[in-house]
Structure formats: C-alpha cells, structure tokens
Amino acid sequence: MLEQIEKYFKNELSLSERKDFENQLATDSELAENTAFYLNANMAAKTLANEKRKAEFEVLRKELVNRPVRKIKPLSWAIGIAASILLVVGFWWINQTPKLNTEEFANTYIQEHFENLPVKMDANADSLQIGLRLFNEQKLKEAQRVFEAILHRKNNDSEATKYAGITALRLAEYDKAIIYFRALSKQTNLFSNPGKFYEAITLMKQQPANRKEVEKLLKEVIDNNLEGKNEAEKISK
Structure with missing residues (x-):
C-alpha cells in the first residue's frame, strides 16, 4: 500500500490509476491513515534535513567569524584595482587595434x-x-x-x-x-x-x-x- 501511495505523490501512476487512488482515498479509512502517515514521515524527514543543514551552516558561520581577518591598506587596494583595470584595458586595446593587411x-x-x-x-x-x-x-x-x-x-x-x-x-x-x-x-x-x-x-x-x-x-x-x-x-x- 505504501508503495502505491509513494507512486501517487511521485506522479508515477497513469491517469486512470490516479483517479482510482483518489476515489479509494475518499472511502478507505486505512488508505487515508497510511497516506497521512506517509506525508507526516516525509515532512519530518525534511525538517530533520533542514535542521541538519542549519547546524552545518552555523558551524561554518562560526569558523568564518573566528577566522582572523587580513587587513588591506586602502591605498594598496586602490592601486591593485587600478592596475587590474589598466591591464584589462591594455589587453583589449592590443586585440582591438587592427593590424595592417x-x-x-x-x-x-x-x-x-x-x-x-x-x-x-x-x-x-x-x-x-x-x-x-x-x-x-x-x-x-x-x-x-x-x-x-x-x-x-x-x-x-x-x-x-x-x-x-x-x-x-x-x-x-x-x-x-x-x-x-x-x-x-x-x-x-x-x-x-x-x-x-x-x-x-x-x-x-x-x-x-x-x-x-x-x-x-x-x-x-x-x-x-x-x-x-x-x-x-x-x-x-
């Protein structure tokens, strides 16, 4: 029964099978209980997975916070950016300047x-x-x-x-x-x-x-x- 429920929620049933499942769900209390159990179990699994990811993210965040920050002098940073821009512009100009045919x-x-x-x-x-x-x-x-x-x-x-x-x-x-x-x-x-x-x-x-x-x-x-x-x-x- 659980296999049939899982196929329903994974869209693995044909149209006629889906219709039969939905009609049975409206009248079969056992199927309804098993379906509810399936949904609750999936929700619990997702919650645990989310909590695990949150815990892993929190560990990573703490590592980043506690990592010593390398200070960059403003002038050095500006010079580095300017040099990079000049290098890119120079490379572009060299490649854009047409060579004599x-x-x-x-x-x-x-x-x-x-x-x-x-x-x-x-x-x-x-x-x-x-x-x-x-x-x-x-x-x-x-x-x-x-x-x-x-x-x-x-x-x-x-x-x-x-x-x-x-x-x-x-x-x-x-x-x-x-x-x-x-x-x-x-x-x-x-x-x-x-x-x-x-x-x-x-x-x-x-x-x-x-x-x-x-x-x-x-x-x-x-x-x-x-x-x-x-x-x-x-x-x-």
Missing part, C-alpha cells in the same frame, strides 16, 4: 607606384621608352613583349628586368614577376635596388600569402637599407 598594403602600393611609370619626353625613344609608354596606356601585354625582347638581347639589363617584373605583377603573373625581381635583386652593381622589396609586394598578392617569406624579405630590406626600407618598416610594425 598585407594584401591591402600591396594593393595600395601598386596603385600608387605601378599605375604609371616614368617616361622620358624624347622624340627618339628607344625600346625601353616604347615599352613604358605602352604600359602607361594600359597595353600591358604589348609592354611585356617589349621588355622581354630587350632582355632577350641583353639579359642583365636592370631596367628592363625591373619593368618586366612590374608588368608581370600588374598582369597577376606572380610567379613570373618573382623570377624577374629575384634576378634584379642579384645585381649588386646597382646604386639602388628594389628587387627584394618588389618580391615581397608580389608575395603579398599571392593567395595564400607566404607570410614567413614576406617577413624575411622585409627584414632584409630594412637591415640592409635597401630601396623600399621606409615602406617595409611601416608594414613590419
């Missing part, structure tokens, strides 16, 4: 420096000047053929090598551009040599960019005071 930097540099190339105003233009004029007219393929024709005749022509690399870069022929810029950087007889910096710009355009190689090239440009040092320092910060 290498591809974005490359796009800006190309737009500012490789849209038009310097041309000599001379009626008797040589092949190099013809190539530059074609480049500035956005006839990049024709300009590329002119620069490569010059290199076919004289493969160590630094100007033709540089402009052939720039033209390949503008045409998104990055592998070819890198070949030209590496060849340019190996020419040690030049007063100013942008080969390594231009190679870094080209690598920035390749996706995915080889960041380690870009960083290595920029470091070489900065350490050796090569052409492009100022721009390399900007992107390396």
